[in-house]
Amino acid sequence: MLMASGSRGGVFAAYDTARRLLWPLVLSQLTFNVLLAAVLGPFLALTLRAAVALSGEPALADFDIAWFLLSPLGFVALLAVASLALALGVLNLGFMMSVALNDRMWGTHRFLDAVGTVLPRLGRLSAFAALLLLRVLALSLPFLLLAGWIYATRLTAFDINYYLSQRPPEFVTAVLLIGAVLALMALVLLRKLSGWALALPLVLFSGIGARASFAASRARMRGRRLRLVWAVLLWAALSAILVGVPFAVMGWISETAAGWAGDDLGALVRVLLICVALWSILSLVVGAWSSGALAVLLMAQADWPGDTRLAARPAPGWLAPALIVAAGVAVVVAGLGLMAADARGPADRVEVIAHRGAAGARPE
Structure with missing residues (x-):
């Protein structure tokens, strides 16, 4: 078993397996x-447009957007975004678990075979994602409401810029209280999530129902x-090191290249585009490596569940064209959604009003 050599050896072995796959x-x-960009991009754009439309103003400041997200409509929108992101994240982790399991059981690790294994269980996977979201919300909501109440009662008498610049005693007290509440929430979530860590592989590969998987996972994790x-x-x-090192290197390369380009705007644009492209590729590879290591780690902790009936059958011939068409449709939908959001945007004329919120004195 991968985890038998201890947590450290198990993690490094998981990263090594993910590197190979x-x-x-x-x-x-x-x-x-x-999928995330196609679904969330237009949705976030339309949500911000809705916030502007409901405010009656031509534009909103960051503080106004934060208040909108705390409103009932904004909270529902935020909840929808979190739900979509969680569902897609669970799907991604499920694909990666299937890749690792196929490699371990049958010596094959084609992505299409993994998709073919997961797709018949998509309904069960969606039910699991919904139940997981509801459980996390039920645990988090009391703490978030308490943190919001502390903020509303202690940090709304003056403009937020005053509190950020001057840091009066009530600001420090509120920050400490909110930090303590959120830290307690994190501990509660960590305890619960560690007990549910095996639920996803059990749902996908052991035939356990979505609702029963949480109890089964808790029993195995005792x-x-x-x-x-x-x-x-x-x-x-x-994972933080894997992300941080390439980011620092790309930052240094960008600064060096910008200095080399000098006043040549065309050269600067080309250099920056190359840097953005390289960073996008690095981010994709590092994200896949890190997420894959987590998938392997959880599968190992679950003792590599799997039914011999999950034999690695070749993916059906229609699957690859279907995925390509689905990706194209997703891109088109994202583009149309962003265009629709832009078409519904506010007028271009915006009146800029200065204020003394960040000044040394309290706002008028």
Whole structure:
């Protein structure tokens, strides 16, 4: 078993397995990114347009947008975004788990075979994502409401810029209280999520129903949660390093190239475009490697569940063309959604009003 050598060895072994399976994992991550952009891009644009329309103003400041997200309509929109992102994230992790399981059981790791394994279980997977979201919301909502109440009662007497610039005692007190509430929420979520860590592989590969998977996962994780928590923390630290190092290198390259381009605007644009393209590719590969390592880690913790009936059958011939068509439709829908959001945008004339919110004195 992968985790038998301890949390540290298990995490490094998971990263090594994910490195070996990198190409199908990259395809899964790319699919996830395309679907996420296609679904959330237009939705977020329309949500911001709705906030502007409901405000009656030609434009909104960051503070106004934050208030909109705290309103009932804004909260529903935020909840919808979180639901879509979680559902797509669960789907991506499921694809990666299927890639790893097929490789372990049958020696094949084609992305299309993994998709063919997961698609028949899409309904069960969607039910699991919905139940997971509801459980996380039920746990988080009391803490979020308490944090919102602290903010509303202690940090709304003056403009937010005053609190940020002057940091009066009530601001420091509110920040400490909200931080304590959110830290407690994180501990509660960590305890619960560590018990549910095996629910997804059990739903996908052991035939357990979405509702029953949470109890089954808790039973299997009894006495093993702390080891998993340490393993996930190590995984998160390695993921941060994998993201941070390329980001720092690309930042240095961008600054150096910008200095080399000098006053040549055309050369500067070309250099920046190349840097953005390289960063996008690096981000995709690192994200796939990191997410794949997490998928392998969870599958190993679940003792690699799988029914021999899941034999790696070749993906049907129609699957690849169907995925290409679906990706094209997603891109078109995203473009149409963004165009519709832009067409419904506010007038271009915007009146700029200065204020003294960030000044040394309190706002008038």
